[in-house]
Amino acid sequence: MAQFNFKHVQAFVTVADLGNFRRAAERLNTTQPNISNRISQLEHQLGDRLFDRDAGSVLLTRKGAALLPHGRAILRAVDDMVQANGRADLFDGVLRLGVSELVAQTWLRPFLMRFKEAFPAVDVELTVDLSANLTRALAERDLDLTFQSGPFDIAARRELPLGQSPYVWVVAAGQPGLPDPLTARDLAAQPILTHARGTAPFLQLEQHFRDAGCPARLVPSSNIAACLHLAMDGLGLACLPAAMVADPIAAGRLRRIDYGWTPEDLAFAARWNNDPTPPYIRTAADIAQGLFPPEG
Structure with a gap:
């Protein structure tokens, strides 16, 4: 033998x-x-x-x-x-996990706690980055698993849909009132805090205001949490995922703006390429699916 x-x-x-x-x-x-x-x-x-x-x-x-x-x-x-054998503790090693910022700012902590309970000997090596960068890292096998939003320009061997996160318009609670009803021109006159240049939400915002005949003052950032804090400080309007602004709205630091258009909802998926798929990767994806959509 x-x-x-x-x-x-x-x-x-x-x-x-x-x-x-x-x-x-x-x-x-x-x-x-x-x-x-x-x-x-x-x-x-x-x-x-x-x-x-x-x-x-x-x-x-x-x-x-x-x-x-x-x-x-x-x-x-x-x-x-x-x-x-029912011994998840026998699995060890490192799960190289990549997540988008929305995940990091909302349900990452409960995910990590549940995953640690399920696989106590598997460590998580975390990367937080733009979805486009996560897609490339996954394709190059630098990551084992990603929780990210589409669209995806490189296919993964396995995908598990997690859900969708809508956008809302917000402004600092103490900021003077805006016209009602609110027009595209009213919004375009204000700094609009949003995702990084070249991302799908940024491009959709840019196209929307261009179609309305009033190019907007878009203020992009690769750190969406920075946009959130700038909005709370009254330094601009913001178009952000609802899950990120739920707590500041509840705390009275932000208020929603009624406007009849937002970028398309962010569609999230757990994605991996490993074959065979270690049980802890599939379990991690299942845990993520159970936590989505985040509150808010």
């Missing part, structure tokens, strides 16, 4: 996914020589090369491509065995 073991198969699948021995070593918390040795030992036991190596890349051979689904099946079977 062949003498290779779980670590050999794990190294094989990880190198195949990442296309790089160094990155595979980082993912598996070991050294590049260890990964190289595991692959060499596996190739020796199987009697064939699994990868073609050159200075710039690592590519599967025909034999490697044929064996990869079987390697994934072995990893999946091991995870299934541990899960069937």
Whole structure:
């Protein structure tokens, strides 16, 4: 019987996914020589090369491509065995999680607490960034899982819809009254605090006021929480996700503005590429789905 073991198969699948021995070593918390040795030992036991190596890349051979689904099946079977044993604490490692700012500002904390209860030995390495950047990081396998809003210009292997978050117009509670009914020209005369330039909400706002014949004074920011605080300080109107402004409205620091148009609701999804999918990734996505939509 062949003498290779779980670590050999794990190294094989990880190198195949990442296309790089160094990155595979980082993912598996070991050294590049260890990964190289595991692959060499596996190739020796199987009697064939699994990868073609050159200075710039690592590519599967025909034999490697044929064996990869079987390697994934072995990893999946091991995870299934541990899960069937009912011992979630036996799963360890790091979940590299990327979230958009709305998630970070609303339901991230309860998510992290519930995930820690479910998988106490799995640490979470957190990245908060623009959705477009999260999409690229996920595609490049720098992240294992993202909670982000669309549209997505790069497909993921797995997606779980989380829900939608609408937008509302707000202004500082103490700011002088605005005309009623409110027109596009009334809004365009004020600084409008919103998402970063180039994002879907920014582009929709820009197009809306252009179509109305009154280009707006848009004030974009890559930090949407900064827009929220500037709005509370009376430094402009804001068009923000309802979940972010619910507490300031309840506390009397902001008030809603009645205007008949907003950008499209943000549609959120949990997204991942891992194959096989470790149970803690799928559980994390399920927890997120249970927390969405956030209050407000």
